Amino acid sequence: MKSALNHIRTSLAILMIPAASFAQGSRPISSPNKTTDNMNTRHNKEIISRLYDEVLNKNNFSILEEFVSENYIGPKGEKGVAGFESNIAPVNKAFPDIIWQITELVGEGDKVAVSWISEGTQQNQFLHIPATHKKVNNNGLSIYYFKEGKIVGSRLQPDRLGVLQQLGVLPQDISKLPAIQESLEQVRFIDKFMVPAAAKDEFMKRTNINRQFIKTLPGFIEDEAYTSTDKDGNLHCVTIATWENAGALQKAKEKVQEFYQKDGFDPAEMLKRLHITMDRAVYTKVQH
Structure with missing residues (x-):
């Protein structure tokens, strides 16, 4: 009973994590030169496309240095590649067959916004949740901040509730949560x-x-x-x-x-x- 309650409490805590907590490094000030900005934006968008194709979808984090600045700061204060990898690598490990698909890519100045969908099977522990071997679909929005051609910060807003429901940790009808909680302990x-x-x-x-x-x-x-x-x-x-x-x-x-x-x-x-x-x-x- 305690284990089940802890799962619920932890799951609810996950839902309360603000979107900005994924990672946020320093944000550069946009250049006043429009032509340069446009060239940089195109380059930044290409970097993000490669990030998804060559790193996330191939689970190849060894080349992250090509994309992530050493000035990147993760949510727990980790710097550089370690800060970026600390959040996304556990997802790929828990869902080793995960595929990330970019549905929309928009850039402006030093920022690139990505709308994405993902699909994968939970074959290993994810956060507090043991392997369920369930296939999960997720969608979300990520914003990446650039400086000198590399990522220095990012924000992520996934569908956390949908993932937890698909894994069976939370009910489809979340109005039932109070009844579940009150009966456990x-x-x-x-x-x-x-x-x-x-x-x-x-x-x-x-x-x-x-x-x-x-x-x-x-x-x-x-x-x-x-x-x-x-x-x-x-x-x-x-x-x-x-x-x-x-x-x-x-x-x-x-x-x-x-x-x-x-x-x-x-x-x-x-x-x-x-x-x-x-x-x-x-x-x-x-x-x-």
């Missing part, structure tokens, strides 16, 4: 009481005090109480307290004991004196 602390008719008032008064207190504790989500009365007038009561996880429940138990001591309340004494029977257990939700 939550625990329910369930008490079942049989209370003699004469003890009903004192029992309910104490139960209400306890229910109000646990609502103030970290990790508390919600609580419910259900009652019924049998033919002899005895009260049957079920209380259900839902907590974020088992750790939160354990800490709550410790706080409750401190509260009892401070309040001078002995639950075992009350149950014995009022002839109340109790069945207590911790439950987790059954996954479909």
Whole structure:
């Protein structure tokens, strides 16, 4: 369960990564010479076409120095070829048969924008996701910044959500995510009481005090109480307290004991004196 929840949390974190985080180096100031700019733009577009054909599609990162400046800065501060390779190489490794196809190439000044689509089979681990052997289609937009004929920075905006859905990490209907998350680690602390008719008032008064207190504790989500009365007038009561996880429940138990001591309340004494029977257990939700 924890592994599944971690997958979801990490996947959601991936979706929150801003587009600029792929890599961004220093951006040069455009030249005022239009003719020179046009020549440079054509050259830069040719560089990007070769980058996709000769490096990405052939998985040949050994020639990256021909395309990437030593001044390139990756998202984690890596410089040069290492900064560029640190993000794109893991994708090609996870999808070794990946093919990148440029659908549109636009250049202006020191910038080249690329609209692309890719297709590949996940045969190795990708980020936190073990190999699924599923074929994935992706599309996105990349912007490359140039200086002196080499790439000094880049931005990437892929369809992250689509990839995670195709890999089966996130559901196609992302509105179901809250339900998935809440069911993975939550625990329910369930008490079942049989209370003699004469003890009903004192029992309910104490139960209400306890229910109000646990609502103030970290990790508390919600609580419910259900009652019924049998033919002899005895009260049957079920209380259900839902907590974020088992750790939160354990800490709550410790706080409750401190509260009892401070309040001078002995639950075992009350149950014995009022002839109340109790069945207590911790439950987790059954996954479909």
